[in-house]
Amino acid sequence: MASSPILIVGIVGSLREPSYTRMAVCIALAGAAERGAATKLIDLREYRLPFCDGSGKEDVGFPDVLRLREEVAAAHGVILGTPDYHGSFSGVLKNALDLMGFNEFGGKVMGLVGVAGGALGTVNALNDLRKVGRSLHAWVIPQQAAVPQAWKHFDDTGRLDDPEYETRLREVGQEVARFATLLNSDEVRHFLDLWEQAMPNPGGEGR
Numbered sequence: 001m002a003s004s005p006i007l008i009v010g011i012v013g014s015l016r017e018p019s020y021t022r023m024a025v026c027i028a029l030a031g032a033a034e035r036g037a038a039t040k041l042i043d044l045r046e047y048r049l050p051f052c053d054g055s056g057k058e059d060v061g062f063p064d065v066l067r068l069r070e071e072v073a074a075a076h077g078v079i080l081g082t083p084d085y086h087g088s089f090s091g092v093l094k095n096a097l098d099l100m101g102f103n104e105f106g107g108k109v110m111g112l113v114g115v116a117g118g119a120l121g122t123v124n125a126l127n128d129l130r131k132v133g134r135s136l137h138a139w140v141i142p143q144q145a146a147v148p149q150a151w152k153h154f155d156d157t158g159r160l161d162d163p164e165y166e167t168r169l170r171e172v173g174q175e176v177a178r179f180a181t182l183l184n185s186d187e188v189r190h191f192l193d194l195w196e197q198a199m200p201n202p203g204g205e206g207r
């Protein structure tokens with residue numbers, strides 16, 4: 001159905017080791033794999049990135065900027081994972097996103113997952129991230145998953161004690177893969193071609 005194999009990447013917005021965010025992103029990616037997607041974990045700990053200074057020259061002396069951009073640009077869908085930091089998503093993740101833009105995210109399906117130390121979870125962090133996804137022109141899916149009190153629910157191997165959290169994380173990955181497959185299907189491409197050939201403003205002449 002799709003014109004090329006679907007690739008979903010998961011970006012881990014925590015540099016900590018061990019990271020519950022990383023564990024959550026891995027589970028979401030497993031969900032994407034269940035839908036037949038190839039997956040890749042992008043662990044920002046493994047990238048030496050500068051702060052985005054708006055110059056557009058951040059890649060000078062930092063080849064990992066180009067590596068990150070290329071890896072995300074190659075994906076059909078993206079899962080962003082963040083810890084809750086002071087009621088929002090992490091600066092590490094924001095900086096990585098600021099080093100990229102429409103080239104990497106425009107028209108892509110995006111899913112959001114988060115973890116928190118506290119009981120309230122990451123609702124605000126994920127809502128903030130949703131706005132950023134919109135500004136990057138990504139299609140942010142309505143499903144999202146959060147694990148509050150992550151220290152209590154994950155074990156050392158990344159397994160969750162609560163099947164409901166596990167299911168929700170997997171569902172985010174499954175939905176990202178499902179919509180990425182749909183968006184990249186030959187049938188949808190054909191439909192979009194027809195759409196683009198349509199009159200710019202049907203019935204609107206002379207008004």
Ligand SMILES: Cc1cc2nc3c(=O)[nH]c(=O)nc-3n(C[C@H](O)[C@H](O)[C@H](O)COP(=O)(O)O)c2cc1C
Pocket residue numbers: 014015016018019020021022082083084085086087088115116117118119120121150151
């Ligand atoms: C700077 C900072 C701010 C944090 N703020 C919050 C917060 O507002 N609410 C909360 O529930 N947890 C907060 N936490 C706890 C983290 O969400 C928690 O430790 C989480 O597991 C970190 O993700 P990680 O395991 O992937 O590094 C904060 C942690 C740090 C380091």
